[in-house]
Amino acid sequence: MTTSIEIKRVEKSNISSVDFDNLPFGSVYSDHMLTCDFVNGKWQSPKIEPFAPISLMPSAKIFHYGQSIFEGMKAYKDKDENIMLFRPEENWKRLNKSAKRLVIPEIPEDIFMDGLKALLELDSDWIPTNEGSSLYIRPFMFATGNGFHASPADAYKFVVCTAPSGAYFGGKxxxxxxxxxxxxxxxxxxxxxxxxxxxxxxxxxxxxxxxxxxxxxxxxxxxxxxxxxxxxxxxxxxxxxxxxxxxxxxxxxxxxxxxxxxxxxxxxxxxxxxxxxxxxxxxxxxxxxxxxxxxxxxxxxxxxxxxxxxxxxxxxxxxxxxxxxxxxxxxxxxxxxxxxxxxxxxxxxxx
The missing domain is CATH 3.20.10.10 (D-amino Acid Aminotransferase, subunit A, domain 2)
Known part of the structure; x- marks a missing residue:
């Protein structure tokens, strides 16, 4: 790992309250999230912290001009408890392709990949092993800079949250x-x-x-x-x-x-x-x-x-x-x- 990541763990995990045999899609959330802020023209050091609300000013440009992009990924565990991702570099490349189109600063590969791996290692117990289930991963970036002027923001946040999930669709x-x-x-x-x-x-x-x-x-x-x-x-x-x-x-x-x-x-x-x-x-x-x-x-x-x-x-x-x-x-x-x-x-x- 090339990126230094500050980690703040939850005081008490919520995992005991989760029914892993009956998982909905994307509405049960793991203990931690990765965050990283872009301020003063550069990305800061990423952090892993407890999953919690994000506080923003009403003047944050995400609310007014829609600079928001995301990705969707999954993590799996095999019978030997190995953790696996599927083509994660493609998601990193596409996130930056989206970022460029919306004038959002591109996220460096080491922050994306090292942060994602550290988050999965910390919350590895949240990765389901039931057939058809997985840990859904949602990386996203949005404008946090303030102002009512219609122009790109000067500050942004990169976040990765995860959710143990069952099937997306049921039935025909x-x-x-x-x-x-x-x-x-x-x-x-x-x-x-x-x-x-x-x-x-x-x-x-x-x-x-x-x-x-x-x-x-x-x-x-x-x-x-x-x-x-x-x-x-x-x-x-x-x-x-x-x-x-x-x-x-x-x-x-x-x-x-x-x-x-x-x-x-x-x-x-x-x-x-x-x-x-x-x-x-x-x-x-x-x-x-x-x-x-x-x-x-x-x-x-x-x-x-x-x-x-x-x-x-x-x-x-x-x-x-x-x-x-x-x-x-x-x-x-x-x-x-x-x-x-x-x-x-x-x-x-x-x-």
């Missing part, structure tokens, strides 16, 4: 292909994990929920003719035996799970294509029986199969397959993440 997921609203636009911040991207999704998603769907499939901002993402995840579509996903762009997040699925699929004999996918193509494939699967892919759910979709007042059910790509790929990727198989890619990082 039914989605609505969006015809009016857009998640992001060319030249915008759709490729960044900016908090405002997700806030803007809530209203169209709520409208879809009121119609009986669980999520929205986002389409392009200009014509709404091409599908792009599934809720807060990248989307994959299987037509016959080919697995399709949209290319990354200003509007589409470069998902770590997405790029991992593409690599694993190709290496296991599944044909993939990265190209624009038209709504018409998907609807026609559903009508003629060539649409076999649709699923979302992201850190939280890993892979979330879609049972059916709606478009222009019509509903389409996807077939129930005996051995779908979604199940095959989820097992292949989670076996790597949890050290149940060899990792030929060097993605698994032991703490």
């Amino acid at each position: 997921v039914k989605v609505l292909i969006e015809e009016n609203y857009a998640r992001a636009a060319n030249g915008g911040v759709g490729f960044a994990k900016a908090g405002g991207n997700y806030a803007a999704q809530f209203y169209p998603t709520q409208l879809a929920i009121e119609k009986g769907y669980n999520q929205v499939i986002w389409t392009d901002d200009n014509t709404h003719e091409y599908i792009e993402e599934a809720g807060a995840m990248n989307i994959f579509v299987r037509i016959n035996d080919t697995l399709l996903t949209s290319p990354t762009s200003d509007r589409i997040l470069d998902g770590v799970t997405r790029k991992s699925i593409l690599q694993i699929a190709e290496d296991n004999g599944i044909k993939t294509e990265v190209r624009k996918i038209s709504v018409t193509e998907v609807v026609e494939a559903a009508k003629n029986g060539n649409l076999k699967e649709m699923f979302g892919a992201g850190t939280a759910a890993v892979i979330s199969p879609i049972a059916g979709f709606g478009y222009k007042e019509d509903d389409f059910d996807l077939p129930v397959l005996e051995n779908p790509y979604a199940s095959q790929l989820k097992k292949l990727i989670t076996d790597i993440q949890t050290n149940k198989t060899e990792d030929p890619y060097g993605w698994r990082v032991m703490i």
